[in-house]
Amino acid sequence: MWTISKCSRKRLQKSDFYFKYKMSTRVAVFESKAYMDLVKHTGGCHCGAVRFEVWNSPDLHVFHCNCSICTKKQNHHFIVPKNRFTLLQGLENLTTYTFNTHVAKHTFCKTCGVQSFYTPRSNPDGYGIAPHCLDPGTVHSVTVENFCGEKWEESMQVHETIRDMSKPEENQPTVI
Numbered sequence: 001m002w003t004i005s006k007c008s009r010k011r012l013q014k015s016d017f018y019f020k021y022k023m024s025t026r027v028a029v030f031e032s033k034a035y036m037d038l039v040k041h042t043g044g045c046h047c048g049a050v051r052f053e054v055w056n057s058p059d060l061h062v063f064h065c066n067c068s069i070c071t072k073k074q075n076h077h078f079i080v081p082k083n084r085f086t087l088l089q090g091l092e093n094l095t096t097y098t099f100n101t102h103v104a105k106h107t108f109c110k111t112c113g114v115q116s117f118y119t120p121r122s123n124p125d126g127y128g129i130a131p132h133c134l135d136p137g138t139v140h141s142v143t144v145e146n147f148c149g150e151k152w153e154e155s156m157q158v159h160e161t162i163r164d165m166s167k168p169e170e171n172q173p174t175v176i
Contacts, residue, residue: 038084043134045109045116050090052117056080058140060131063162065147069099069106073115076144077128079165085117085127122162 039058044051060078069075090109097106105119116133120126131142147155147162156162 039138041129041134041138042088043116043129045090045112045114045133047109047112047114049093049111050109050114050116051088053086053088054080054117054127054129055084056129058138060139060142061165062131062142062144063128063147064144069104075115075118075128075130076132077118077120077130079120079123079126079128079162081126081165081168083168085129122156123165125167126165 037057038055040053040055042051042053056078062076062078064070064076093110094107095110097108098104101121103119103124104121106115107118108115114133115130117127117129120128131139147159
């Protein structure tokens with residue numbers, strides 16, 4: 001795993017990857033071999049106060065969960081590691097709702113009420129992104145998988161890949 005922070009910079013080989021250093025936010029943004037099959041999706045809430053970008057495949061694997069809150073909100077989402085998500089604007093416009101175990105953080109815009117992303121209970125080390133909140137033009141296909149959230153514990157035990165969806169892949173840069 002490659003890591004660059006504002007405090008330490010290593011000499012990097014151009015053949016491995018290149019990076020842009022955003023001085024205004026002091027965040028290193030990487031484009032590397034690990035990102036070759038990914039596209040940058042942008043999106044946000046309805047009123048535009050909350051904006052984000054996320055690196056993911058153009059072919060989305062979306063979960064349709066039937067737990068109590070996902071049913072009420074019609075929450076469909078795909079999961080990404082935290083290091084592939086960047087909140088561009090609107091932190092001050094977000095509010096959070098939690099219940100039950102309080103592991104899931106249901107963030108939504110205070111102005112329009114739209115939840116464009118959240119921290120799922122299944123993957124507290126990543127984000128669940130609402131595909132319907134992405135800007136048009138970067139999604140190639142969507143595959144929907146039903147997840148039985150009504151029996152969450154049992155479903156998590158038998159699901160083979162959901163926990164790994166928020167783990168950074170090998171040789172993937174970490175954005176700090």
